[in-house]
Amino acid sequence: MAEQVLTSDKILIVSDKADRQVKQLRRAFRERGAETIFCPLADIAFDTRYPSGIAIPDLDGALPAGVIVRSISAGTFEAVTRRLGLLHALAHLEVPVWNSAKAIERCVDKSTTTFFLANAGIPTPETFAVEGPGNARAIVEREISRGPLVLKPLFGSQGRGIRLVRSIEDLPDPEEIDNVYYLQRFVTRSGPPYRDYRIFVSNGEILGMMGRCADGWITNIARGATAEPVTGPLRQKLEELALAATAAVGADFAGIDIVQGCEGNLLVLEVNSMPAWTGLQSVVPVRIADCIARAMLALVDPDMKQRPAA
Numbered sequence: 583m584a585e586q587v588l589t590s591d592k593i594l595i596v597s598d599k600a601d602r603q604v605k606q607l608r609r610a611f612r613e614r615g616a617e618t619i620f621c622p623l624a625d626i627a628f629d630t631r632y633p634s635g636i637a638i639p640d641l642d643g644a645l646p647a648g649v650i651v652r653s654i655s656a657g658t659f660e661a662v663t664r665r666l667g668l669l670h671a672l673a674h675l676e677v678p679v680w681n682s683a684k685a686i687e688r689c690v691d692k693s694t695t696t697f698f699l700a701n702a703g704i705p706t707p708e709t710f711a712v713e714g715p716g717n718a719r720a721i722v723e724r725e726i727s728r729g730p731l732v733l734k735p736l737f738g739s740q741g742r743g744i745r746l747v748r749s750i751e752d753l754p755d756p757e758e759i760d761n762v763y764y765l766q767r768f769v770t771r772s773g774p775p776y777r778d779y780r781i782f783v784s785n786g787e788i789l790g791m792m793g794r795c796a797d798g799w800i801t802n803i804a805r806g807a808t809a810e811p812v813t814g815p816l817r818q819k820l821e822e823l824a825l826a827a828t829a830a831v832g833a834d835f836a837g838i839d840i841v842q843g844c845e846g847n848l849l850v851l852e853v854n855s856m857p858a859w860t861g862l863q864s865v866v867p868v869r870i871a872d873c874i875a876r877a878m879l880a881l882v883d884p885d886m887k888q889r890p891a892a
Contacts (some may be wrong), residue, residue, distance in 0.1 A: 587633045587675065588644040593618045593878065596626075597652035603858055604652055606871035613872075616879055619646070623654055623665040634675060636668065648678040648882040650874065651686065653856050656737075678881050680834040680874075681855045688831040689855035692736055692764055695831060699850055702830035704823065706850045708767040711736070715756050718763035722750050730768040735759060744800055769841050769849055776801055778842070778851070779812060781824035782862055782870060784835040785877040788821045790866030803861035811865045819848055827853050835874060837862075 593611055595618055597604045608618045619640050629637035634645050649672055654665055669683035681689075688694050693711035700706055710721045710731075725731060726749065733753070735743040746768065747753060753763070771777070778801045781791040796807035803809060812820065824838040827850045837857025842848050859870040 589647060589677075590641055590644040591617065591647050591883075592641065593882075594638065594641075594646035594649045595620045595652055596623050596649060596654070598622045598624075598655040599653075601652075601858075602860055603871065606869075607650060607652070607875060610869070610871040610875035611879070614875060614879055616875070616883075623668060624657075624661070626668055628664075628668070628671070636671060636675075645672070645675060645677050648680070648878050650680050650878060651856060654686070654690075678878065680878060681836070682832065682834070685831055685833040685836075686855045689833065689836070689853050690737055692734060692852065695853050696766075698830045699827060699853070702826065704826050704830055704850055705848065707769055710763075710765045712763050712765075713761055715753060715761075715763070718753050718765065719750050721763075721765055722747060722753065725765075725767075726750075728767075729770070731765045732768050733759075734764050734766065736762050736764045746799075766851075769843050769851075771799070771841065772844055773799070779820055779840045780857075780862060781820055781838045781840065782835070782857065782859060783824050783828040783833075783838065784870075784873050786825070786828075787873075788824065789868055789870055789873050790862050791817065791820055791824075792862045792865045794861070807861075809861040809865045816842075823848055823850060831855070835877075 593616055595604055595607055597620065600620060604620060611618045621639050625639055627637040628635060632643035637643065638646065666683045666687065669679050673679050673682055688698055696706055696709040712718055712721065722731065731747040733745050733747050747765065774797050775795045776799045777793050777795050779791060779793055782789045791812045792809045793812050794801040794803060794807040795810055801807045820840055823840055827838050828836045831853050833853065833855050837854040839851040840848055841851055863870055
């Protein structure tokens with residue numbers, strides 16, 4: 583008879599460092615009487631000595647009650663594959679994992695995100711993802727007469743590595759981008775200042791949204807953009823689009839980036855499955871970490887759903 587898999591009552595927060603969001607999450611769980619442990623995925627092992635087949639620091643072979651994935655560090659193809667395999671394995675063992683490996687895979691790869699958005703009928707800029715400079719040049723030659731394109735790293739975040747492509751000469755060498763060219767139609771906006779929107783969704787609910795305002799067309803908070811509240815009739819349209827985009831990629835919580843073109847049309851740019859919320863928290867009254875903790879505890883222990891924070 584197979585040895586029984588033990589499950590603890592602790593929530594595992596997966597992150598490469600104890601950043602502000604991790605600290606807020608740990609406090610939110612603690613205020614609701616739930617204990618957390620924190621470690622990077624790199625420190626978790628497949629280990630067949632244990633009935634679960636997984637060894638998590640501080641759990642002595644037991645499984646966590648639930649998992650919140652805050653970040654997964656960069657690494658070799660083999661390392662990242664192993665880490666995602668751990669998340670797949672935990673889900674196979676019926677441990678709630680937010681976000682699931684499947685959702686993370688769909689969001690981390692921008693080309694896959696775009697595919698699922700377009701497949702669900704969600705408006706998104708025209709996008710082309712190809713390998714090799716020859717294929718990239720062919721796209722630029724064909725498309726540039728209709729306006730510039732934006733080149734983004736396939737796995738990038740926080741606005742790093744983004745560049746405007748107005749001609750073939752603007753394309754980087756393949757070594758700079760691992761030979762993968764992700765090109766998206768540049769969305770013309772009024773400005774400066776330029777503005778787009780980040781909407782935070784958790785468990786099928788809108789927790790908050792912000793406008794991101796910058797002097798340049800790249801509007802990430804990490805690049806110096808300022809956060810501002812969103813008011814007026816645009817809110818409902820943003821909410822509907824964000825919920826649809828989150829559902830399209832199968833995420834439990836997500837940060838959705840939406841831009842409004844000069845003609846008033848709204849387009850989803852990205853869905854972030856491991857979003858930070860420092861900028862958003864500065865303009866919304868709801869405590870984001872509290873909402874995530876409450877939703878996770880309601881899933882792993884329904885009796886905690888109505889438990890107030892201490």
